[in-house]
Amino acid sequence: GAVVSQHPSWVICKSGTSVKIECRSLDFQATTMFWYRQFPKQSLMLMATSNEGSKATYEQGVEKDKFLINHASLTLSTLTVTSAHPEDSSFYICSARPGAETQYFGPGTRLLVL
Amino acid sequence: RKEVEQDPGPFNVPEGATVAFNCTYSNSASQSFFWYRQDCRKEPKLLMSVYSSGNEDGRFTAQLNRASQYISLLIRDSKLSDSATYLCAVTSGYSTLTFGKGTMLLVSP
Numbered sequence: 226g227a228v229v230s231q232h233p234s235w236v237i238c239k240s241g242t243s244v245k246i247e248c249r250s251l252d253f254q255a256t257t258m259f260w261y262r263q264f265p266k267q268s269l270m271l272m273a274t275s276n277e278g279s280k281a282t283y284e285q286g287v288e289k290d291k292f293l294i295n296h297a298s299l300t301l302s303t304l305t306v307t308s309a310h311p312e313d314s315s316f317y318i319c320s321a322r323p324g325a326e327t328q329y330f331g332p333g334t335r336l337l338v339l
Numbered sequence: 340r341k342e343v344e345q346d347p348g349p350f351n352v353p354e355g356a357t358v359a360f361n362c363t364y365s366n367s368a369s370q371s372f373f374w375y376r377q378d379c380r381k382e383p384k385l386l387m388s389v390y391s392s393g394n395e396d397g398r399f400t401a402q403l404n405r406a407s408q409y410i411s412l413l414i415r416d417s418k419l420s421d422s423a424t425y426l427c428a429v430t431s432g433y434s435t436l437t438f439g440k441g442t443m444l445l446v447s448p
Contacts, residue, residue, distance in 0.1 A: 259435070268343075268426070268440040269383065318382050320436075327373075328436060330382040 227253050227323045231331035238309055239339055245305045246334045248319030254299035255321035259328065260292075263316045275302040309338045342366060343429050345439035352446055356417045360442045362427030363409045372403055372410045375426040377441060383426055386412075417446045 228251040238244055248258055256277045261269040273294055274282040281294035293305040302321075306313055314337050320328040345362045352358045364372075372389035387394065389401040389410050400413040410427055424441040431437075 266347075266440075268438045269436075271435055271437070274435060316380075327385060327388070329385070333382045335380075 227251075227321070227329040229319065229321050229329050229331040231319055231334050233334060234332060235335040235337075237337045237339065240310050241308055243305055243307045244309055244336060245303055246317055246319075246336075248302045248304070248321070248331050250300045250321040250323070253321070253323040255302075255323065256299060257322055258296060258302040259320045259322075260294065260302075260304050261318045261320065263318060263333075269318060272304075277302075306336065309336070311338045314338045342437045343427060343439040345425075345427060345442045347440055347442060349443040349445050352417050352444070354417055354419060354446055354448055356446075357413065357415045358417060358444060359411055359413045360425055360427075360444075361409050361411050362439050362442075363407075364427075364429045364437075365408070366429070366431050367408060369408075369429045369431040371430040372401075373428045373430075373436070374399075374401055374410075374412045375428055375438075377424045377426055379424075383438075386425070414444075417444075419446050419448065422446045 230249045232247045258275040260272045263269045272287045275294045275296040277296045283289045296302040318333040320330045322328050343364050374386040375383035376386045377383040387396050389403045393402040398415045402411045424443045426441045427439045428436045
């Protein structure tokens, strides 16, 4: 299947700092990428849809000024958690769609904010 | 009512057993249906798509019941390596995936 990478795989940071997570589609182009967040024992929750060359579409309740998304190319989307706080600690997963429906997920990034 | 609901389990079964999971969805306009497998602290991996006519992939069989708005996953001859959380996912509208919380399966020797 299609390969999606994420970097970093984990990050620990102090409260108030910003963290950037990269999502790359390695063997296909993706006009659309998705960012999810998963808290322990919870389902994956879609945060936003990242569209190449245009603004991201955020889900209700997700602060667009806190979670900055940039989709500068057909193979790269970035999520920046600005001024991270302990409640932002979570498992962040991106996905990309090479075709009409099937999504392939990156390996995820574990964020721990102290 | 939640959009996609699953019994969280865990389902504890011995090796070789047959186990079935159900997943219900609330949006009758849902268009596509999937089962994903998620191992602990890993990303979800697509297990199979679910088609109206039902589909089988080895030991795994998926079925869709649009009238009752549920999908099912049947695993035959369970292996230890099948232990994982199984997520159902549904798309509608703009093809965004909505996930259930997942059903945990534990296969024991």
